[in-house]
Amino acid sequence: MDFRQFPVGPGDRLLDLGCGGGRHAFEAYRRGADVVPFDADHGELCQVRGMTAAMLAAGEVPPGAHARAVGGDANAMPFGNEAFDRVIAAEVLEHVPSDQRALGEIARVLRPGGLLAVTVPAWLPERICWRLSDDYHNTPGGHVRIYTRAELEAKLRAAGFEVGGHHRAHGLHSPYWWLKCAVGVHNDAHPLARAYHRLLVWDIMKHPPLTQAAERALNPLIGKSIVVYARKPQHARFLPIPVSPAQASARA
Numbered sequence: 001m002d003f004r005q006f007p008v009g010p011g012d013r014l015l016d017l018g019c020g021g022g023r024h025a026f027e028a029y030r031r032g033a034d035v036v037p038f039d040a041d042h043g044e045l046c047q048v049r050g051m052t053a054a055m056l057a058a059g060e061v062p063p064g065a066h067a068r069a070v071g072g073d074a075n076a077m078p079f080g081n082e083a084f085d086r087v088i089a090a091e092v093l094e095h096v097p098s099d100q101r102a103l104g105e106i107a108r109v110l111r112p113g114g115l116l117a118v119t120v121p122a123w124l125p126e127r128i129c130w131r132l133s134d135d136y137h138n139t140p141g142g143h144v145r146i147y148t149r150a151e152l153e154a155k156l157r158a159a160g161f162e163v164g165g166h167h168r169a170h171g172l173h174s175p176y177w178w179l180k181c182a183v184g185v186h187n188d189a190h191p192l193a194r195a196y197h198r199l200l201v202w203d204i205m206k207h208p209p210l211t212q213a214a215e216r217a218l219n220p221l222i223g224k225s226i227v228v229y230a231r232k233p234q235h236a237r238f239l240p241i242p243v244s245p246a247q248a249s250a251r252a
Helices: 023-030 042-057 097-108 123-132 149-158 175-182 191-206 209-222 243-252
Strands: 013-017 034-039 082-092 110-121 164-169 225-229
Touching: 013 023, 013 110, 023 034, 023 042, 023 082, 082 123, 097 149, 110 123, 110 149, 123 209, 149 164, 149 175, 149 225, 164 209, 175 191, 175 209, 191 209
Parallel strands: 013 034, 013 082, 082 110
Antiparallel strands: 110 225, 164 225
């Protein structure tokens, strides 16, 4: 995520849809936004709540920023219309069978003029993973499709968004996943996989110049993710998605 193309700061209400471990939510929280990490995995949300509480206690958060983790379904989110200024959907849509419906929900909860950042696995690295291992994608909750950028942008436009810039990211991650697919996706004890994972963790934690330069060089070629930025038009209208009475009550 490039926060120069996706500015976030005090006063912004941000939804991190499918937050997982919370990396993007934590960065937005540090920047002073009011953050709602949202995920279907309640175990992940418990860890995110613990981390945001620790950040607040350690003084890492500007005054006035808030964080509230919420559980639920991307296809029927428990939020009111136009509730957010920013939405991040990082590595989520490839897991959702009805991705166009999820994009409609994002359009509903994002205010007119609000910004959206979507990331999905890039076509070539993802295609290689699928060829190397059935277990990579053929598992409950796994990836159900491989996007081209053109397909993703077309679906964003169909949901009413104006599509902006794009770039590739996580060039160091593609070889790691190819290695995992080759030795066994669930074989975390394999020495090569363990060594590469330690490298990635070190890179994320320390941001050493050498690996940062390597990733910048690799991103256009084998970046694991494609990142697309979009905006909800200022005078946009959304088409309401039918919901059950229980869902409507939750949104109230």
